[in-house]
Amino acid sequence: MKRLKKLFTSVAAICLSVLLVLTGCGDRSADRDGDQVTIRFSWWTNPTRTKMTQEAVKLFEEKHPDIKVVMEYSSWDSYWQKLATQTAGGGAPDVMQMDGSQLMTYISKGQLMDLSTVGVDSSDLSEETVQLGMVDGKLYGLATSINSQMFIYNPEIFEKAGVTFPEENYSWEELAELCVKIREKTGVYGMANEMEQTGLLSYFARTKGEELYSGNKIGLSKETLTEWFQYWLDLQEKGGVPTAEENAAYNHNDPSASPFIKEKTAINWLFLGTDPNYEESLGKPIGRALLPEWGNENKPYPLHGAMFWSMSSKTKHPEAAAKLINFLENDPEVAKIFKTDRGIPANQKNMEIVSETAEDETIQKQIDFMEKVKKVASPEKLAPQGSSEIADILKNLSQQVTFKEITPSEAAEAFIQQGNEALSQG
């Protein structure tokens, strides 16, 4: 019995000491340490972005010795899992990097602060750029940077085919003809079959005067959708884009596995920002071009918020959080550090600074391209909740169309029905 007792006391002692250590930890990370305020800041990252952001935060802490910033960063996938869990537990970071596809989810759950009420300064941004993060007149996300859909192309293949990329406004039909011609002359496909890309479909809709979403529903008409599926199917038949099997084997989200890199396609659709990766992997200079019908009168070109700064509605230190957002968004020193890692700076003065100080030719080209886009673009609406499922629905239907299991009009009908179902559950 005595030994038993001894065991119990020692176990109890261990438990107690563990408890003490734990509470000790808790004390240290408490909100206030003297006069210093601690706020938490999270972003999804890549290795260079981690370094750049850490540098910027260090600068911020030097200028604001009364504010301490705890940094939390992770990769894209784990970022959203972590953020959702933290939010559920009421422990969302005070300042967070947001993505346009997720904003609506957090807004509708009342998790984000109206930034215009806490002294966030957006005066150096164009009105259209500010609008990107606004819902019902409230500013929930301040665009850090803007980017846009675009085509990149391989000038060498173009030369071989004896074609040039149209400088003026051109139609979808002309794009199709261009692809077919490249194939006939060089044996290289015009581009990958992008039937499964919601982003490009959304743009296609805008050129037809429609939107992919209207509120919490699919906003596309059956006719436009049928036209979309038919467009790519015809192009596949004519050899302008790869066969169904070849296309299914491509991983559209992995630059290193892209057919463009292997010079199997001449044109590639993407968002500005990943273009330098493609250029590097290809090992040759690339051309940058606007999508078809960019010059239409209804301004179909979407201005896209690459990322946003948001603030938790539960934050205890809105002033400190606002100071951090202002610093990250508007400080010229920070702009010089960030360059175009998050996209083309939304703050116009900073964009000029980056453009002037850029040693890299690519950055200059990106900024020039974005200037072109800005002239013809109008802001894009935020995607509704549940839109992540739409991408998978479109992908599956597209594969069925390319493999000729279903017709374009059947796919259009199925897309509207399945899409609306997914959005209503969102």
Next chain:
Amino acid sequence: MASDIQPIMRRVKIHRRSRMETPLRRNLTAYTFLLPWLTGMLCLTVGAMLFTFYLAFTDYDLISSPEWVGFDNFQQILRDPNFWISIRATFTYVIFSVPARLIVSLLIALLLYREVRGIGWYRSLIYLPSLIGTSVGAAIGWRNLFADDGPVNAFLGLFGVEGPNWVGNPSTAIVILILLSVWQFGSEMVIFLAGLKQIPGYLYEAAIIDGASAIQRFFKITLPMLSPITFFNLLMGTISSFMIFTQVYIITGGGPMKSTLMYVYYLYQHAFNYYNMGYAAALSIILLIIIGLCSTVIFLSSRFWVHYDG
């Protein structure tokens, strides 16, 4: 009478207490050593499992709090065409990959059973793929191996065979996954090898004296004597095959045309792409039931083909 019984009772009591005490004390020490593992298991595994059971009856998107919906998730799942597609794909995978892996691992175990010089090296070398088998790197390598212009098709080309586009073709994509699974035969092979060494040599000697051929010896001695090992490998292989995920995630992404939409991958999509945590929890419980049923069937069948005595 009472006075007679009492001392006995007392003795019994004392007897009982002392019998209780020793194991208790002994176990307590063990439990103390087990404490770190037990805490992990209770908090991280059992706790999460119980929470999953609760979530299966709720609508939960991670951000707002779970909302009780009763059996709604289960009813929805049964009406969900993708659920049935994933069941079909997963069963196809299990039915082909498990026996294929068993046969290959047994054959290689038989090869490596012979005592030749440097056999230890051969065994380690052949076991190597299984060490990295389920890793991301191996899956990426596998994907490149079977690419349209990859080494496999180049090899087939030597014989004038034009290989299919393995990853892009709905009927061959699942073949890649099955082959990858077969390639990871190592742990089964090691267990078979250990089992082979357990078979007493005199059985073979007796059989040879009686004039049994090598094939007869294999079917009449080796296979029956190995049956408990085969049973173990079959059971574990079936359970792990139902849970295939990494390979699907990296190589095929469930496509083309959902031909490799494996169950756990589908579950993952709902949980972490669409944030339908309740739905995903219900899916995982259905998987638990399916695996439980399959294991039961294997257990029940074992009475007819597993021999435990030598």
